[in-house]
Amino acid sequence: MAHATARATLGDSEFDRDTAVAARPGEPGTYDIDLSPGWTIAAAVNGGYLLAVVARALRDALPHDDPFTITAHYLTASRPGPAVIRTETVRAGRTLSSGQASLCQTDEQGREVERMRVIAAYGDLGALPDDVRTTAPAPSMPEYADCVGPEDAPEGGAPLPGSSALLDRIALRLDPATAGWAVGAPSGRGDMRGWFGLADGRDHDALSLLLAVDALPPTAFDLGLQGWVPTLELTVHLRARPAPGPLRIALTTRNLAGGLLEEDAEVWDTADRLVAQSRQLARAPRASAAP
Structure with a gap:
């Protein structure tokens, strides 16, 4: 990396x-x-x-x-x-x-x-015990170099939301399979996957994991919706201190109803450990469709 x-x-x-x-x-x-x-x-x-x-x-x-x-x-x-x-x-x-x-x-x-x-x-x-039993698979996605970042934005498009100061402070590369919304071709599945780090190369700890779960573009974009997705509630479970290197993050939305959607996140480190999980409830964008 x-x-x-x-x-x-x-x-x-x-x-x-x-x-x-x-x-x-x-x-x-x-x-x-x-x-x-x-x-x-x-x-x-x-x-x-x-x-x-x-x-x-x-x-x-x-x-x-x-x-x-x-x-x-x-x-x-x-x-x-x-x-x-x-x-x-x-x-x-x-x-x-x-x-x-x-x-x-x-x-x-x-x-x-x-x-x-x-x-x-x-x-x-x-101090937590080493016994780990999980059936959760690590996200299947391309290697870091094969994913797309802001510099890969097509002319007239952007693989990340709008003008965001946040983008200057993070190193984010999206799985191309979940970035079709950037060119007007969202998959409709409500998935978002990517590699995440801090732009200055700082290794992750418990506090930066809290940033990580809310740093990818919202899954609403992959559902064909554009606009602000304000979080109402966010719960994060931290499971381990992450190993050095970029994190892999997978976000999924399974239900959008009544103008609200949930977003489930799994965060994996370079040692293939599930180091954080989260769920948030957010308001769906009011815009009806991606451009």
Whole structure:
């Protein structure tokens, strides 16, 4: 894999800098952050980046480092700029701790608005037993070099959504079999597969897995729908610390009804391990068909 000319280390990456939270003096469990415009799609801050920000605050507040399961409800769209995260430790045990958090911003009228609410259980992924029994197959897709990225966009088309600052910060290559929507030929199956990494070459950890599950184009595009697909709820299960190298991600939607769709994700590392799973509920785009 040669998608980055230099490799950032943990703590040295733009992702680490942009998810860093600052404990507020005199207010235990409260953290300030300036949400970076670098992780936006159009004007909205990416939901995976937001989840990583709140998860980092909970990591600081709880006695364990790794989220095992984390669920977010997105109440209103977040915007770049100042935000406050208020955490609460619900239970702190020897091997597992639980907490909740809210991310809030101030609106144009000076009122505090809650953007998202999160509940999570934390532990130590490195201390989990080695016994693995899974019937889930790794996604079948071409090698990294044989998949397509933004530079492969046909004239007048784009294999990734619109003008997105997020695309400058990730290394994303899609399986051509799930990129037909970019040239007006969606498969209609509701599938999306691709290789994912951070553009500066930083290896993955638990926090970047939270970004990964929400970084591919939405499966709605493969269903022939274009437009914004806002997440209402996202739950992520983390199963292991990923091995170095790019991740393989498979997204699937099996049901779109009532203007809502689910999106199931599996994330596999270079050691062929299923390291994360997620499900999110999102609003379907209001546009009726791909161009």
